[in-house]
Amino acid sequence: MPDAPARIAAISLHTSPLEEPGGADAGGMNVVVLEQSLALARRGHAVDLFTRRRDPDAPAVVEVAAGVRLHHLDAGPAAPLAKSAMEQAIPPFREALQAALRAGGHDLVHSHHWFSGVAALPVAQELGLPHLQSFHSVAAPDGSTTLDAGEPAESAGRIPGERLTAAASDLVVAVSEAEARTVAERYGVPGERLSVVRPGVDVERFRPCPDLSSRRERPTLLFTARLQPLKAPDLALEVLARLDPALDARLLLAGGVSEDFRDYRDELERLAADLGIADRVEFVGSLDRDRLAESMRCAGALLLTSWSETFGLVALEAQASGTPVLAWSCAGGVKEAVGPGGVVLESRDPDVWAESVETLLGDAEGYERAVAASREFAATRTWDAAAAQLSALYQGLVRPEGTA
Incomplete structure (x- = not known):
């Protein structure tokens, strides 16, 4: 059955999905957000990506591909910010996002990382839109002394922010079963509000060399x-x-x-x-x-x-x-x-x-x-397969009679 087209607001406050992973604070999340958006567009959905402007010369809107647009929102200085200083950008980003979504006709909001969720969740609630949260990494608990417990919180608001968005979002979408277990254990998210959509890979770009x-x-x-x-x-x-x-x-x-x-x-x-x-x-x-x-x-x-x-x-x-x-x-x-x-x-x-x-x-x-x-x-893990899973989750929230 073909997907019913939806208009999706995907939020990535602290890092643009177009940034190259591995530089500054860009990583696998950037790839996941961009590739999922492109694959969702191939299924007929429209995706608006929203990120914080860090370059004063960046255009307000970038046409990434058919069905995918990137919006730069003014939130704090139009310059790079360390993650440890990013909390200051949340209130102005929320205000700018609120204005953008009021006129946007979106069906749902999907936030990536806790910065995005804390900014976008109140806006989604005000507009009566379903809110999905993906963390991509979960902070180590307070008092952790070793790195194997997870990424140390870069600022004081991270753990309360993760707790808030985990508790109040309509659905938490994890990238692995391991992350889902961590979210469930640390923030008490029940199974019916927790799903897993693993990332895919571009098997055309990433291909073997014949000379072993x-x-x-x-x-x-x-x-x-x-x-x-x-x-x-x-x-x-x-x-x-x-x-x-x-x-x-x-x-x-x-x-x-x-x-x-x-x-x-x-x-x-x-x-x-x-x-x-x-x-x-x-x-x-x-x-x-x-x-x-x-x-x-x-x-x-x-x-x-x-x-x-x-x-x-x-x-x-x-x-x-x-x-x-x-x-x-x-x-x-x-x-x-x-x-x-x-x-x-x-x-x-x-x-x-x-x-x-x-x-x-x-x-x-x-x-x-x-x-x-x-x-x-x-080769069994494609972005199109990931997008099919994500689309089913979206349609289950937008249309309650559907199957999530």
């Missing part, structure tokens, strides 16, 4: 994420330092530094020097999507070293590229993102990781099987 031998000989290991302690690029450096020198491996660190961690890259460069591997480590900053795809299909393996991930979109993109993934088992939703061709490790000991890398790359036939299994797994 070049990826195993003098291999490049890839780390791609924002350079901050939660993502643990330091572990990737430690792994490289412990590999057999005969492997002649190098490490590519692809990711920018956010304002709240501006000195962290310097720390990583000092660590690489102390480990004696500085000449085999390359910091390339944030890569656009095409350059990232090229780096992924040329890499021997992806090191997903994060302490916590609600899903781990880069794992899916790497596997679509035929690149096996090594990840930590306790990092939230990565078990759902890594298929049979990957390695999910129970330990964060860099010696254990180095041994797994050597085993993976040292077996030509085994590596070929891992590449094929990785691609096969990722």
Whole structure:
């Protein structure tokens, strides 16, 4: 049955869906919001994306694609803001959003991240529109002392904001079963108000390289994420330092530094020097999507070293590229993102990781099987499939007689 077209307001206050992931505060959420919107438009829906203006020269409206528009709303200075300072933008963003939605004829509001939810929820309630909340990451509880509990709250309002939007939204849409469990346990959201829509992957852009031998000989290991302690690029450096020198491996660190961690890259460069591997480590900053795809299909393996991930979109993109993934088992939703061709490790000991890398790359036939299994797994996860799930949820809220 074809979808009944809906007009959707998708809110991403602190980061534009058009920003390249891996730079500043842009990451997997940016990709998810944009790709889901494009896929929803292909199903006949109209999506208006709303974000905070951070560039005074940015146009008020950007026509992203047929059925998808991006709106820049004035909220605070038209300049980048650190996430720790973003709360100041919530009230003016709410006011601007209220004016935009009053005239918009939208059917529902879907907020991404707690900043967006705190701003948009009262507007949706005032206008009588269903409000859906996606967190994309859930703050570590107060008093947590280790990063495996989740992303530390960047400001005092985060945990109360997550609690409010979890309790008052019509539906919470998680990106993994692991995130859904976390939301249910920490904020008491009942099952009937909690759904899971896993991200997809563009299998045309992220595709394998046919020459497997070049990826195993003098291999490049890839780390791609924002350079901050939660993502643990330091572990990737430690792994490289412990590999057999005969492997002649190098490490590519692809990711920018956010304002709240501006000195962290310097720390990583000092660590690489102390480990004696500085000449085999390359910091390339944030890569656009095409350059990232090229780096992924040329890499021997992806090191997903994060302490916590609600899903781990880069794992899916790497596997679509035929690149096996090594990840930590306790990092939230990565078990759902890594298929049979990957390695999910129970330990964060860099010696254990180095041994797994050597085993993976040292077996030509085994590596070929891992590449094929990785691609096969990722090919089942498309953005169109994700959009079909999301559309069903939307229609169930907009039209109560429908099936959610």
